[in-house]
Amino acid sequence: MNTKEQTSTSGGRFNTTDEVKRIVWVRTAGHCELCGVDLTHDYRVGTPMRWGEVAHILPASPKGPRGNVEHSDERALALTNDCANLMLLCPGCHDRIDRDEDGYPENDLSGLHQACLERIRVAASSPGEGRAIPVIVQSQHFATTNNIPVRDFLMVMSSQGLTAFGHPINIIFPAPGPRA
Missing domain, CATH: 3.30.429 (Macrophage Migration Inhibitory Factor)
Structure with a gap:
């Protein structure tokens, strides 16, 4: 799979493919990785709905939140479709981590992401x-x-x-x- 061929750009940032976004949704069981809310249900009207956002731990462009001197266009492109760099978040948590990048550094978000995936793995591997x-x-x-x-x-x-x-x-x- 050639990342450059499948990844588009808009507004100076790289876009994650729909296929990778679906994988992120499945791996996180459709829940926000920070607050745990079910992102597959519209609580206002009680119907199924996808309202979560796939967020980048390291940004989709060198200028995004948590971007630094070492975060080049090449690195941003390489991480855009890397599931280890992508989290499923509710809009509130996504906004919070991007506005307070010092409060949510890369290492902390990566650790939270891995812990979330591990909890889901444990729950799924021992259902009974x-x-x-x-x-x-x-x-x-x-x-x-x-x-x-x-x-x-x-x-x-x-x-x-x-x-x-x-x-x-x-x-x-x-x-x-x-x-x-």
Whole structure:
């Protein structure tokens, strides 16, 4: 496959081919690699819809976010169709990483990308084993309510080889009343 023949340019940047974009969607199971939202469902009207964006870790042009002196036209072209350089993101996360390139350097994004693909691989390779219904039980400890973010809880489950079955259940006990 000759990258130069299949990659087009627009506005001074190289465009990822549709075939490679489809591969990125499949490898990420249609979820944002940063926030985890399902990018195959339109939550406004409840119908299937593809609303994610294939984003470059290193940009499609030398002038893009996270581009540096070593990031030449040749390197941008070589990485444009490299799945290791492409992430599936929701529009909000895509905008955030491109606006705050210092907050999302190449090494961090590459690490997050690889971790996401590994979690999907683990979940797909053991579909009948390690399934659990995620239940978060929260209460007040003295005057502090302990909050456990659902995304953090699901990541811990994944790191322990567990795959969430169904939507997380969040049980919050009321603050204790005065003692009698």
